[in-house]
Amino acid sequence: MQTFCPHWLCPGLFFSFYLIWILILPLLALPSASDYLHRGWQRLLEEGESCTDCSPEECPTPRGCLAGVVKDTCDCCFECANLEGQICDLDNTNYFYGKCGDNLECQLDMEDLRHGEVPEPQCVCLSSTAVCGSDGKTHSQICKFMEAVNAHPEANLTVIHEGPCESAPQILSPPYDIWNITGQDVIFGCEVFAYPMAFIEWRKDGTDMLLPGDDPHISVQFRGGPQKYEVTGWLQIQEVRTTDEGDYHCFARNTFGETVATASLTVLTPDQLNMTGLLLPKPRHQLFEDDEESEDGDDYY
Numbered sequence: 001m002q003t004f005c006p007h008w009l010c011p012g013l014f015f016s017f018y019l020i021w022i023l024i025l026p027l028l029a030l031p032s033a034s035d036y037l038h039r040g041w042q043r044l045l046e047e048g049e050s051c052t053d054c055s056p057e058e059c060p061t062p063r064g065c066l067a068g069v070v071k072d073t074c075d076c077c078f079e080c081a082n083l084e085g086q087i088c089d090l091d092n093t094n095y096f097y098g099k100c101g102d103n104l105e106c107q108l109d110m111e112d113l114r115h116g117e118v119p120e121p122q123c124v125c126l127s128s129t130a131v132c133g134s135d136g137k138t139h140s141q142i143c144k145f146m147e148a149v150n151a152h153p154e155a156n157l158t159v160i161h162e163g164p165c166e167s168a169p170q171i172l173s174p175p176y177d178i179w180n181i182t183g184q185d186v187i188f189g190c191e192v193f194a195y196p197m198a199f200i201e202w203r204k205d206g207t208d209m210l211l212p213g214d215d216p217h218i219s220v221q222f223r224g225g226p227q228k229y230e231v232t233g234w235l236q237i238q239e240v241r242t243t244d245e246g247d248y249h250c251f252a253r254n255t256f257g258e259t260v261a262t263a264s265l266t267v268l269t270p271d272q273l274n275m276t277g278l279l280l281p282k283p284r285h286q287l288f289e290d291d292e293e294s295e296d297g298d299d300y301y
């Protein structure tokens with residue numbers, strides 16, 4: 001008779017269930033989106049069970065750990081280490097948020113302090129040197145390289161050498177086709193990645209002459225950036241005339257090769273614009289003129 005006991009018949013039992021839910025719900029109701037918190041609370045709960053016996057054979061095998069593995073709070077089982085940029089325990093334990101992986105260190109983010117926020121400890125890569133991988137790709141530093149290694153273990157990725165892979169230039173952001181009315185200023189941009197650094201040249205279709213030549217209403221500019229190992233070139237034509245119409249080429253060259261990207265300039269007189277009406281396409285997004293995107297301005301070369 002006592003084996004089956006629905007809670008409306010057994011207030012005592014019901015009450016203890018109720019109590020358990022009161023205690024556990026706040027933990028479950030915490031932002032489940034945040035893995036850190038989830039793992040943090042899990043650690044605290046496991047801590048509660050204390051770390052007496054360690055049976056490594058009973059440990060689950062952590063999978064897909066992009067930053068490698070570290071020992072858990074009890075120094076028993078392996079678990080995934082935290083990635084670059086993830087929040088961590090400043091005292092290098094994995095008591096709550098967890099431990100950073102290889103080549104990473106838990107540091108306070110002083111940027112937060114500057115922005116008036118409470119600084120958060122996060123995993124920071126100890127190296128900022130790019131490496132060239134056996135995949136022929138430049139990885140921005142060893143921590144990003146290790147993420148690629150762990151993401152594709154079957155690729156047997158190795159470091160070929162420090163520094164970026166030597167390569168022919170790649171045009172990351174080509175110049176876009178432009179149209180405008182006579183008398184307006186137009187500007188083409190060309191963003192290139194290359195190592196060694198590329199030289200950029202501008203030419204107009206049908207002429208061998210390097211721009212700007214001796215034409216005072218044309219000017220060119222180059223600057224390193226916006227990212228490391230990149231260079232960006234601009235071609236500006238002031239007060240465009242109909243004779244400026246044509247195709248413009250951005251040539252990027254280094255010792256390993258040359259790449260070219262082409263864009264056209266269409267120049268309309270106000271009359272022509274009136275006739276064509278408003279059917280013309282809107283100009284596409286232009287390259288940044290003052291690169292606010294750039295984070296570390298002195299870091300280019």
Ligand SMILES: *[C@@H]1O[C@H](CO)[C@@H](O)[C@H](O)[C@H]1NC(C)=O
Binds near residue numbers: 154156
């Ligand atoms: C990686 O190494 C393993 C064992 O050495 C080999 O069987 C496998 O074919 C290699 N994979 C690649 C992509 O080279």
Ligand SMILES: *[C@@H]1O[C@H](CO)[C@@H](O)[C@H](O)[C@H]1NC(C)=O
Binds near residue numbers: 178186282283
């Ligand atoms: C024409 O040029 C002016 C000045 O450079 C610019 O503000 C305008 O957006 C351009 N118009 C088109 C359609 O590209």
Ligand SMILES: *[C@@H]1O[C@H](CO)[C@@H](O)[C@H](O)[C@H]1NC(C)=O
Binds near residue numbers: 270274
């Ligand atoms: C455009 O056309 C309208 C009438 O069709 C005319 O009133 C206006 O002056 C024209 N504008 C220009 C710049 O030619």
